[in-house]
Amino acid sequence: MISDGEIVLRLILSAIAGGIVGMEREANNRPAGLRTHVLVTLGSTLIMLISMYGFQGLGADNSGGEPARLAAQVVSGIGFLGAGTIMRTGNDIRGLTTAASIWVCGGVGLAIGSGYYVGGIATTIIVMFTLKSLGFIQSKLLKSQNKLLIVQGKERAGLIGNIGHILGKNNINIKYIKVNNEDNIEEDEGYMIEIRFMVKLPSKFINERFFDEILDVPGVDNVIWEGDLEEAFLY
Structure with a gap:
């Protein structure tokens, strides 16, 4: 049986690891932020501690049973929590990265709870590099092909379809469409709107x-x- 101080250390360390990832998500205004990631990592650590040490003396042997049983339930159960952060609007899907970070934090909690400090801390560092640095690198690499096309005009039926036809004729893929109709100004011929197309240009667009x-x-x-x-189009 490990000491009480070791138990507290693992719980605190897992809360810090989850908080680091959660703060990055919070800063980017994602569905699951600081508190969610801390709770997921902390809960995973506690469950791992229970599965390893909480049943000692209660089973047929002195080991307390098989620690992997409760850990496996954490891995599958967190999938339902992550699914709650995924939002779909038409062809646009957001929240996948946040769902993945929650799932990884569950793994970090299990690692720290089992005393596998190197794996848990190293994973946290790699996760932060992935979230902070790879998003920037991705935007730079794809900047030449992924662009935001802004069209302003008067609202009417079929306007987006007509623009989409032109984009398709030029082999431009539409990845996201957002219509901004807040604070519209009504003119004689109708309301003014702004349509934002996130598009991917072909390799040679002229x-x-x-x-x-x-x-x-x-x-x-x-x-x-x-x-x-x-950034809203990257995560």
Whole structure:
């Protein structure tokens, strides 16, 4: 049986590890943030401690049974918690990275709870590098192909379809569409809206009349590229 001090150390260390990952998610305004990740990691550690030491003297042998049984339930059970952070709107799916971070935090908790400190701490460091650095690297590598197309004009039926037809004709894949109709200004011909298309350009995209084709669509007043990828489209 390990000492009380070792038990407290493992619980505190797991809370710190989960808090580090949770703070990154909290800073990016994700569905599951600091408290969720701390609780997941802490709970996983506690369950691992119970499975390893909580049943000593109660079973047929002195080991207290098989520690992997409760640990396996944690791995599968956290999947349901992670599913609650995934949101789907049409073809847009968000929250997958947060769900994955919750699942990994469960694994970190199990590792620390079992005394496998090196694995738990190393995993936490790699997770933070993945969340912080790889997102930046991904945006830089894909910046030339993934762009944000902003179209402003007057609201009417079929407007998005007409623009989508032009994008498809130019082999441009639409990854995300967001219509901003808040604080609309009503004019004689209808409400003004802003449509944001997150698109992936083909490897060799050359069309000098691309903007002209979109501006020729009835109701379109302005069209621009926004070069920098927004973080909301990366996670």
